[in-house]
Amino acid sequence: MNKINKASDMIETFLTNKYSAEEYKIKLKQIKSDNIQYEALLDHKDDKLDRDGHIFKNYEVAKKIFASWLTDDVKPMDILLALRNLQVVGISLKEGEDDPQVIFESINSTGVALTNSDLIRNFLLMSDHDQDRLFEDYWVPIESFLRRENDNNQIDLFFRQFVVMKLNSTVTERKVYQKFVDIFKGNNYDHESALKEIKHYDKIYAAFLYPEESDYSDEIKNYLLDLREIKQTTCYPFLMHIFADYHADVIDEATLTKVLHMIDVYLIRRSICNVPTNSLNGLFAYLYSRVFRVKKNKDIYYEVINKYLSIQTGKDAIPSDEDLEHSLFYAKIYQNLPLCRLIMLDIENGDTKEKIVTDNLTIEHIMPQTMSKAWRKNITEGEHDTFVHTLGNLSVTGYNSEMSNKSFAEKKKILADNSKVVILNEDVIDKDTWTVNDIKNRSRRLAKILLDKYRLTKVVDSDIKFEDVDKISVIKPDEATGRKPISFTLQDADYPVKSFKEIPVKLLNLLDQDDPEKLNDLIGLTWKNNFDEPNSNNSVVICRKDNIRPEMEWNYSEVRDGIYVMAGGAAWKIMHVIKQLLDAYGIEDSEFAISVRKK
Structure with a gap:
């Protein structure tokens, strides 16, 4: 005892x-x-x-x-x-001489690495005399906004997105803390002002993660739920800017809703078309700073964002209606279950206020993933592999485990008797058999619904600029010398460029789309060193590769099918080439201009 x-x-x-x-x-x-x-x-x-x-x-x-x-x-x-035998070591610090944060980081460098949120919390609170109040007034709410089930992982994700948003550039995980310290020192924050700003953006970020708990409109909540469902979090730094502008009364709720709708549809279209996502981090990190570099652009807030995204090319381009329709017909949508679920429910719910209850709904293959002998009577193995996971063969139901590999007649009866889904199933329950042609026809019908649902009307306005620019005319080639081109305007449409060398190729590609027969007729077009007289060395503007002298290959870029255009050399020379191309296609000088960065 x-x-x-x-x-x-x-x-x-x-x-x-x-x-x-x-x-x-x-x-x-x-x-x-x-x-x-x-x-x-x-x-x-x-x-x-x-x-x-x-x-x-x-x-x-x-x-x-x-x-x-x-x-x-x-x-x-x-x-x-x-x-x-365990001992606790206390370190006494001399006020005004010892920095507790530096000592803490030095000690911790040999132990278990702290998370970025731990490091930032200690940086902001450790050396402050008002530590307890700041902790209670700011840090506790910051954690409570994002913590669920005792998991602080979202807090670390928030700080990375916050730093990306503040810098308008991408940041690797290992550099988040140091970049935060740089932001703190570079903007002359004190501890409380930094915590106050973090708390503000933290609450905005919480609405992205838990839209259903926010105070925003149902429409805004639904767009945020879409983004969360398809795991498109790369847009969050950009959206933090947009929501902050809304709370600062820079924009109203209608504008916020329009911007959010565009981002939502842009990312859904990309997901359906399976466009690689690796460029999105950069796009959304820089997007806000690029579209609002010109201050007056905030007066036409939605329009400038729309136009910027509309003129993107390559991986950042908005997938065309043709590409979207093709993917909705052939893509194996089922292999991206969150996206599949989203678009199926979008088809069924449409724009009605009363939505079908989504609890316990699962994706059902009408033609089963594994075909029985009865199914093989109407569908070949090749057809099965091509269409089994496509939109036309999928529906939503709460009876997936019961339906599995049943015959079509049995599946149809379950859908007719138990499913509340109407639009998705209207051309399923009226069939006696289920064939590849039925899948194709249903794909076309459902694709049409989604094309309307995810339609984007592009803003075309040549007066919208993303930098303060000067416009130079093609008839004044000397004004191009020493200037940095941003874009060119052709018949009221803008096309971004990074150099003068890009312009002849892009211009000729555009002109060729309207008149594809013309390019062959222009092979052999001779360059002029002014607007009236041929050049004495008889260089050609448009030619085949065989016509280019080896020492002049750097001076040409391919347009298509082995046809090349002169695109190199000094800016004034390229302006002459552009002028000849416009003349050859009957384009008035007044219908073309180049925007260059202001000096």
Whole structure:
């Protein structure tokens, strides 16, 4: 009994100061949000314990470790005596001379790496005299906005997105903390002003993760739910800017909704067309700073964002209606289940306010993934492989496990008797058999619905610019010398460029689309060194590769099918080439201009 009492006394001395005032009785001081749980654990108040919280979970881990030692015949007193050898090191700092954050980082560099949110919290709170108030007023709400089920992972993700948003550039995970410190010092924040701003954006970010808990309109919530469903989080730094402008009354709710709708549809179209996502981090990191580099663009907020996305090319381009329709017909949509679920419900729900309940709904293959002998009577293996996962062969139901590989007649009866889905199934339940032609016809019908649902009307306005620019005319070639081109305008439509060399090729590609026979007729067009006289060296503007002298190959770029255009050399020379191309296609000089960055 004496040993038990002695052990009990030792345990108590580890955890409490028995004779101290109540305020100082517990030795290990927790943050306020954890201290309630810690006290409940020490006082054996089981009814107040959060068994999903990390205080209780850590306690359970410790119990298991001690139990394993006891199982291995380690005596309880030996464990307690070993614990008595643990030492806590205190470091005294001299105010005004020692930086606690620097010392902390130095000590921690040899231990377990802290998360970015840990490092940022310590940076903002450790050396502040008002630490307790700042923690309660700012840090606790920052964590509570994003923490769910005791998981702080979203807080670290937020800080990376926050830093990307502040810098308008991409940032790797390992550089987030240092970049945050640079932002803090470069913008002359104090601890409270930085925490206040973080709290503001943290609450915005929480609406992206948990739209259903936000105070935004149902339409805005639905767009945010779409983005969350298809895991398109790369747009969040850009959206943080947009929502901040909304809260600052720079834009109204209607404009916010339009911008969010465009981003939503842009990303859904890309997902359907399976466009690689690796360029999106950069696009959305820079997007806000690029479209609003010209301050007056905020007066036409939605229009400039629309135009910027509309003129993108390559991987960042908005997939065309033709590409979208092709993917809706042939793409194996089922292989991207979140996207598949989203578009199926978009078809069924349309724009109605009353939505079908989505709980327990699963994706169902009408033609099954594994065909029975009966199914093989009408469908070949090749047809099955091509169309089994496509839009035309999919529906949503709560009876997936029951339907599985049943015959079409049995599946049809289940759909007709039990499913509340109407639009998706209207051309399924009226069939006696299910064939590849039925799948194709249904794909066309459903694709038409989605083309209307995900339609984007592009803004075409040549007066919208993304930099302060000067416009130069093709008839003044000398004005191009020493200038940086941003875009060119052809018949009121803008096309971005990065150099003068790009312009002849892009221009000729555009002109060739309208008159594809003309290009062959122009082979042999001779360059002029002014607007009236042929050049003495008889260089050609448009030619076949065989006509290019080896030393002049750098001067030409391919247009198509082995036809090349002169595109190199000084800017003034390229202006002459452009003028000849416009003349050859009958384009008035007034219908073309080049925008160059202001000096």
